[in-house]
Amino acid sequence: MSSLIEVNAVAKTFSSQNGSVLALDTVSLDVAEGEFVVFLGPSGCGKSTLLRIIGGLTSSSSGYVRIGGRNIAGPDPAVGMVFQSYTSFPWLTVEDNVAFGLELSGSSKAGRQRRATEILGRVGLTKFARVYPSQLSGGMQQRVAIARTLALNPKVLLMDEPFGALDALTRVEMQSFLVDLWMQERKTVVFVTHDIDEAILLGDRIVVLSPHPGRISEIVDVPIPRPRTIEMTEEPEFVRMRHRLRTKIFQMASAAA
Ligand SMILES: Nc1ncnc2c1ncn2[C@@H]1O[C@H](COP(=O)(O)OP(=O)(O)OP(=O)(O)O)[C@@H](O)[C@H]1O
Numbered sequence: 001m002s003s004l005i006e007v008n009a010v011a012k013t014f015s016s017q018n019g020s021v022l023a024l025d026t027v028s029l030d031v032a033e034g035e036f037v038v039f040l041g042p043s044g045c046g047k048s049t050l051l052r053i054i055g056g057l058t059s060s061s062s063g064y065v066r067i068g069g070r071n072i073a074g075p076d077p078a079v080g081m082v083f084q085s086y087t088s089f090p091w092l093t094v095e096d097n098v099a100f101g102l103e104l105s106g107s108s109k110a111g112r113q114r115r116a117t118e119i120l121g122r123v124g125l126t127k128f129a130r131v132y133p134s135q136l137s138g139g140m141q142q143r144v145a146i147a148r149t150l151a152l153n154p155k156v157l158l159m160d161e162p163f164g165a166l167d168a169l170t171r172v173e174m175q176s177f178l179v180d181l182w183m184q185e186r187k188t189v190v191f192v193t194h195d196i197d198e199a200i201l202l203g204d205r206i207v208v209l210s211p212h213p214g215r216i217s218e219i220v221d222v223p224i225p226r227p228r229t230i231e232m233t234e235e236p237e238f239v240r241m242r243h244r245l246r247t248k249i250f251q252m253a254s255a256a257a
């Protein structure tokens with residue numbers, strides 16, 4: 001597999017009246033086309049900052065990001081983002097939410113409607129096309145957010161704790177929904193979480209970040225075969241991996257405290 005995303009010596013300093021914070025310190029990483037990479041680390045280690053820099057929403061202080069060989073200097077049509085909070089427009093129906101982003105892409109009204117119908121089918125929301133987001137459960141609202149992003153057909157999906165606000169059961173459902181989608185669509189996914197089980201269930205590789213300043217502490221391959229199921233979280237290989245990652249994260253958090 002060739003490398004689709006190149007993160008090269010990216011550093012980020014935030015400045016404020018209270019001084020400056022080195023949020024990321026020379027982070028370098030390659031993500032292959034079609035890969036599912038997870039950023040894992042304690043709060044404040046720079047996961048969101050790194051993801052936003054990859055997505056062109058935050059500028060780096062030094063270093064660069066390239067996607068498909070092109071330098072990222074702002075939001076890019078090849079890159080879609082999904083956040084923790086539900087980001088749909090409450091005054092638009094589910095269908096119109098999905099079609100909305102396509103208006104900027106210049107497609108016709110009929111074309112947008114067709115695309116919205118197709119995407120809603122793929123995320124299992126066909127029956128809910130005409131309702132408003134507030135009439136849906138949290139998991140379904142997050143599907144709408146994913147559908148809106150997918151409608152634009154990005155090569156890369158960047159997801160910042162997209163299931164963080166969901167209850168445990170819905171979260172497990174959404175994890176398996178996302179993996180199915182990723183397998184069908186062959187997108188490249190970079191997914192942020194601080195949940196160790198979620199990282200192991202989803203990732204081909206887990207990039208462990210350490211705080212103050214944010215650095216890559218290690219990159220771990222997840223050797224557990226797919227499809228992965230919730231039952232596998234009790235199996236020895238999973239348990240070993242969870243234990244190792246948990247120990248690592250606790251060590252980092254107490255060293256930073
Ligand atoms: N806009 C900003 N201005 C100033 N400091 C910021 C800004 N955004 C992030 N930071 C700081 O940069 C560091 C990394 O923040 P970031 O949000 O990337 O962490 P995170 O790993 O995503 O944390 P969490 O798990 O809590 O979401 C933190 O110390 C944070 O306070």
Ligand SMILES: [Mg+2]
Pocket residue numbers: 047048049
């Ligand atoms: Mg964050």
